[in-house]
Structure formats: C-alpha cells, structure tokens
Amino acid sequence: MRMRQLFVLHRSLGVAVAVLLLLLVGTGVLLNHTEELALDERHVQHPGLLHWYGIAAPPAPPAYPVASGWIAPLNGAVYFNGAKIADNAALVGAVQSGDIIITALPDRLLLLTPAGELIDVILAGMGFAGQISAVGLDEGRVVVRSEQGTFGADSQFMTWNPIGAASAAWAEPVPLPAAQLAQLAQSDSAISITLERLLLDLHSGRFFGPWGVILMDLAGLALLLLAGSGVFLWARIQWRKRR
C-alpha cells in the first residue's frame, strides 16, 4: 500500500469513528469515578429514556385524599405528596383531623403534620388491638376498625376506646390524579434508571441494542488500527526524513 493511500485510510477511519471514540472515552472516564460521582445513586427519569428502556409509568394506584394532599401507595411503599413515609407497607387508609394526618397501615398508624413530618407512630396493641382494616372519622373523632372491633381515639391519640361508630365515614380510596401520579413516579427510584446503568450501556453499546454492541466492538478495533497506522505513518515519515 502506498503512503498516500495509507494516510487517506488513517484519516477516514479517524473521522468515521471519532464520535464513537468520544463516547467510549467520555463514558469510560466517568465510569472510572463511579463512587466519587455517586453515579449509582443518581437517577434519570427522562420520559423518552424510560420509554426507550421499556419502563412504563405505573397505573394510578388507589389513593386517599386529605386536606393537605394525597396519601398513595407505590411499589410497596407509602407516600405523602410524593415523599416516602413508609417502606414495605400496605396502605389501609388515611384521614385528616385538624392539623394531624392519620395514615393507617395494617399494623400501625402514622401521625403526620400537614408538612409531612412524622409526629408519632401508634402500633396496633398500643391502645387498640388487632390488625387495622379501616380508618375513618366519626363526628370529627378518629376511628379505626380492626380484627378486635372499632376503636375511637381521644383528641391527643393517647387513649382508644371501643365504640359503635355506626355513623363513621371510613376512608375510601380514589384513583390518584395524573399530576400527583407524575409527582409520585418521580419519587420512586423503581421508575428510573441509574446514571451508572445509562453510562455502562452507552459505553458497551447495549443502549443501541445488539448492533450497538457490535458497533462499539468495531470502534475498539478501529482504535487499535488507528494506533497501528499512526505509528507506522510516523515511523515512515521519520525514516524518509533521515534519508
């Protein structure tokens, strides 16, 4: 192969794989500092990206509206206005009495301020017995229904007494509105991908499917060829200069 042909090949190959090499180098450098940059803790939730990965938005869960916002479950956790308030829990219901939001889980009540601060946790057995199946209001008084009966709280939630509560309005779920669902989805790390995963997939080419992997393999080989042809051209020029 003549010198000029080799030079053209070297230049064409360089231009052809320049973008892929930039991607390889850029993602490689970032991945080298995964821990320092906390890439595995940063979540990306761009709708187009989630669509590309096949991560669908969740269906609207049954949620409970209270005066200060929404209590809703998602992927085994419970949220108040998009902020997680309980893990590994099923939501039984929620009501608001004055400035206190009462969220019922099967084995406990969470008392929250309207800003979402946790005031107190009342475990089943600390005033009322049995697993909670419903929470409601009876003439402004908070009532819970459990396996052992119906109990009404005093205004400070210190004591609970068995009551009839025939007129109680029990919390009923309604579908979470779209705006609140979008806010909830943003809070849930299950509906996202980590920056580390995105960079790994870009680096390996998996982001673009099976052909992307082959393309990145070819880019790697092209880098090897560029290094070889570059060294060869440099050596050839040096040799000619000396002659």
Added chain:
Amino acid sequence: MTTLSQPTRRWQGQNTLPLLLLLFGLAFSQNLPAESVYQTPESFLADAFNNQPPAPEMLWLTEETKATIERILGHRYASLRIRYWRQGERSAWILEEIGKERPITIGFVVNNDTLEKVRVLVFRESRGDEVRHPFFTTQFTGAALRADLALDRPIDGITGATLSVRALIKTARLALYLHRITGQSRQ
C-alpha cells in the same frame, strides 16, 4: 415378578415429586421476610405493670434530645414525640429499630435507671431472630447507662445476627436514656 415390581416403581414416583417440590419450596422460603409476633405490645404492657398499665404519657422531643437520640441510634430520628408508660420509678418503652431492612419492635421495662426486662415483640427481618431468645435478652437485665451513653456491660453477640444484636443494644441504650430524661423532667 412383573406384577410385584410395577406397583413399587409407581409408589416411588409418587413420593419423589412432592419431595422435590418441598425441597424447592424450602430453598426459596429461606429469604422470604416474615413477620413474627412473639408478644403484642398490649400484652407486654400488661405483663410489665401487673395487668394494670398506666395511661400512656408523651415525651415531646427537643432539638437537644433529638440530637442525642440520633447519636445513640447513629441515624436520623423522624418522630416528634415518643409515647411511654410510667409508674413511679418504672417505665415501659416500645421502640423500633431496623436491623438490616425492616424494623424490629422491642419492649423495654426500665426500673431505677436499670433495665429490668427486654423482649422482642415483633421480628420482621428474614434472619437474625435468635435475639428473641431469653439467653440473649437476659444479658440486658440490670444494665445501666454510662455517662458516654453506652451500656455499662458488654453484650455477647450472636453469629449471623450481628445487625439484630446491634439494633437491640442501640434501643436498650435509647430506652435507658429516655427513662432518664423523663425522670429528670418529673423532679
């Protein structure tokens, strides 16, 4: 010969499948977290106060108290108040702390600034429930809080239950600290 061997083969086959299914089930059941209730809070309080538990009281947490609690637990503490039951120098506390992933509910009775009783009420982790046994919990009986908020005695751990042991030690220190400050506020 044929008539005898046929039923024998069929009999063996019928038992192999359930056995395999059982082994398969056992293999996958190991890591399933289950909630085990060893004693309800209500029953613990009844035991602690001779079937006549006092009315609950509430400790509202100041910034200073919260900071100390967080120092004991080693993480943020979310609640604004903690409920407890007190009769004279004895108090009962039902506290929760995460061992590895899920909270362990533990009951404490403190008498004159020393632990009188420790009982695991509800255990929700997939492993480490050995901490519920008396051979472990009786180590806390008589333990008090040092000035640096550590227990005044070593607690022997349990192999394979390190995180649950740690959770019990932290909450024991917390119960002693809370008893101390609620006692001070009464004086």
